[in-house]
Amino acid sequence: MKCKKIKDYLFEYTEGLLDDKTKKEVKEHLGVCKNCQAEYKAIQEYKTGMSRLKEVEAPSNFLNKVHTRIQQDSLMKRIYKKIFVPFKLKFPLELAGVAAAVLFFIWLSPSLHKKNKSMEIVFKLKGTGERAE
Numbered sequence: 033m034k035c036k037k038i039k040d041y042l043f044e045y046t047e048g049l050l051d052d053k054t055k056k057e058v059k060e061h062l063g064v065c066k067n068c069q070a071e072y073k074a075i076q077e078y079k080t081g082m083s084r085l086k087e088v089e090a091p092s093n094f095l096n097k098v099h100t101r102i103q104q105d106s107l108m109k110r111i112y113k114k115i116f117v118p119f120k121l122k123f124p125l126e127l128a129g130v131a132a133a134v135l136f137f138i139w140l141s142p143s144l145h146k147k148n149k150s151m152e153i154v155f156k157l158k159g160t161g162e163r164a165e
């Protein structure tokens with residue numbers, strides 16, 4: 033088994049969740065590969081560190097604070113919906129966007145057209161100039 037595969041199994045290996053065959057392969061690999069050994073040690077240290085953490089009791093008003101926070105969020109969502117979601121309001125905003133885009137292209141296209149015409153004139157003038165020479 034390659035290191036990448038072994039590293040995928042390391043956490044399950046430390047938890048004793050692997051089948052016997054895979055467990056044996058991981059164990060053999062750990063015996064010869066320093067890289068995977070180091071990662072295995074890190075996982076074990078992490079696991080030990082986590083088990084040493086004490087349980088912390090939440091403050092008595094914790095749940096009330098969470099509920100208040102959730103209600104505030106939903107109030108903000110309701111306000112947001114009232115402003116943007118109703119079809120009557122939303123559609124004109126989209127329409128305004130489309131109209132702005134159309135106007136922009138209309139504004140842009142004559143200027144491009146004029147530039148093209150002026151370029152045509154320049155080419156024509158150059159063309160006639162060459163003929164004159």
Ligand SMILES: [Zn+2]
Pocket residue numbers: 034035036038061065066067068069
């Ligand atoms: Zn390895």
